[in-house]
Amino acid sequence: MNRIKFFIAIIIFFVIAISLLMGYGYYLNLPVQSQNNNHILVIVNSGDSAFKVSQKLYENNLIRSPLLFRILTKINNSASLLKQGGYLLSPAMSTYEIYKIILKGENAIVKVTIPEGWTSTRIAELLDKKRLIDSERFLSLITNKKFIKSLGLSSDSLEGYLFPDTYFFSYGQSGEEIITKIIDNFFKKVGTLISHEDIMSKDFYEKLILASIVEREYRLPEEAPLIASVFFNRLERRIPLESCATIDYVLTEERGEKNKLELTYDDLKVESPFNTYKYYGLPPAPISNPGLIAIKAVLYPPKTDFLYFVLKDPAKGKHYFSKTFEEHVRAKFLYLKPYKN
Numbered sequence: 001m002n003r004i005k006f007f008i009a010i011i012i013f014f015v016i017a018i019s020l021l022m023g024y025g026y027y028l029n030l031p032v033q034s035q036n037n038n039h040i041l042v043i044v045n046s047g048d049s050a051f052k053v054s055q056k057l058y059e060n061n062l063i064r065s066p067l068l069f070r071i072l073t074k075i076n077n078s079a080s081l082l083k084q085g086g087y088l089l090s091p092a093m094s095t096y097e098i099y100k101i102i103l104k105g106e107n108a109i110v111k112v113t114i115p116e117g118w119t120s121t122r123i124a125e126l127l128d129k130k131r132l133i134d135s136e137r138f139l140s141l142i143t144n145k146k147f148i149k150s151l152g153l154s155s156d157s158l159e160g161y162l163f164p165d166t167y168f169f170s171y172g173q174s175g176e177e178i179i180t181k182i183i184d185n186f187f188k189k190v191g192t193l194i195s196h197e198d199i200m201s202k203d204f205y206e207k208l209i210l211a212s213i214v215e216r217e218y219r220l221p222e223e224a225p226l227i228a229s230v231f232f233n234r235l236e237r238r239i240p241l242e243s244c245a246t247i248d249y250v251l252t253e254e255r256g257e258k259n260k261l262e263l264t265y266d267d268l269k270v271e272s273p274f275n276t277y278k279y280y281g282l283p284p285a286p287i288s289n290p291g292l293i294a295i296k297a298v299l300y301p302p303k304t305d306f307l308y309f310v311l312k313d314p315a316k317g318k319h320y321f322s323k324t325f326e327e328h329v330r331a332k333f334l335y336l337k338p339y340k341n
Contacts, residue, residue: 027064029095029096030094031090031092031093033091033092034092036091037092040091041088041108042056042086044084044087048084050069054066057069062093069095078103083102083104083107084172085105085170086131087102087106087107107172108171109168110132110170111166112130112166112167114126114166116164116291117216117289117290118164119288119289121253123138124136132173133175133178138175141179142157142158147176151183158179159285159286160205160209160286160288162179163185163186163190163289165185165291167185187199190292209282209287211290211294211295212288212289212294213241213246213283213288214228215288216249216287217245223319224297225297225300226306229301229302229304230304230306230308231243232298233305233306238280239280240276241276246287247270249283249287250274250275254274306323308325308327310322310328312335320334
């Protein structure tokens with residue numbers, strides 16, 4: 001009889017213990033804040049252990065117990081199956097919900113729009129702000145000869161090839177993957193205009209440099225081909241391009257100065273191989289990342305006799321095109337504020 005009572009006591013003890021454990025486990029699985037709709041970005045890197053992931057979640061106040069998270073990975077034998085990526089997680093999610101999201105790899109997708117004419121520096125700042133890649137890391141990669149070669153290119157930098165468009169990236173992507181996606185898009189889009197072989201030619205790279213200047217000069221799409229024709233005509237006649245966009249590039253990118261609304265005569269004398277007022281021909285590399293309009297304009301420029309253009313209507317971005325210097329001087333007198341001394 002005593003033995004029966006002992007076994008009953010043991011059973012009751014285990015039932016109570018298991019109930020308490022289950023109750024405690026249920027409590028630990030509960031959301032940290034059931035009414036919180038805010039989301040916190042947690043990045044799981046390649047090779048992160050279940051322990052490291054659980055600590056990240058706990059330190060961000062997303063789970064009540066890192067141990068419970070690790071127990072879930074042990075029970076399901078899934079510690080090595082947690083997917084790298086960026087996850088927008090809420091304190092209103094249970095530990096099990098968070099575990100399932102990371103196990104399935106439901107990455108947070110980030111929309112990034114790169115405008116036409118942006119430099120690699122501005123793109124780097126944008127991607128850094130979006131927490132996709134550190135700006136210094138990005139700028140280091142786009143000048144890495146080995147990485148550039150792996151993309152099938154032979155330039156010293158990817159400036160000019162960072163095609164302006166809207167992209168969707170995930171936080172789990174590496175810097176190399178992000179840049180590769182942008183370059184692949186460049187080949188795809190420009191490939192609608194010319195062949196892959198032509199894209200790889202030295203002649204195209206020179207046109208890409210010119211397109212980067214045209215991109216920064218035009219505002220009305222219909223004027224991009226006319227501006228391109230002006231530059232081609234000047235190159236043919238061995239006249240300096242005299243593009244204000246290249247001066248702006250020197251001041252902002254090389255010297256780190258703020259963008260100016262008006263240039264001075266001293267600005268036009270700044271020493272740099274990118275100064276097309278001071279040196280004849282194309283600058284040594286692109287000054288921006290042009291879109292299809294500018295690229296198409298330099299690939300298929302119209303035949304004109306224009307050698308000059310001046311901004312006629314700042315509000316609309318409309319230019320006046322001239323064939324002679326005398327006509328250009330008159331146009332500048334009519335439409336352009338003189339440079340300050």
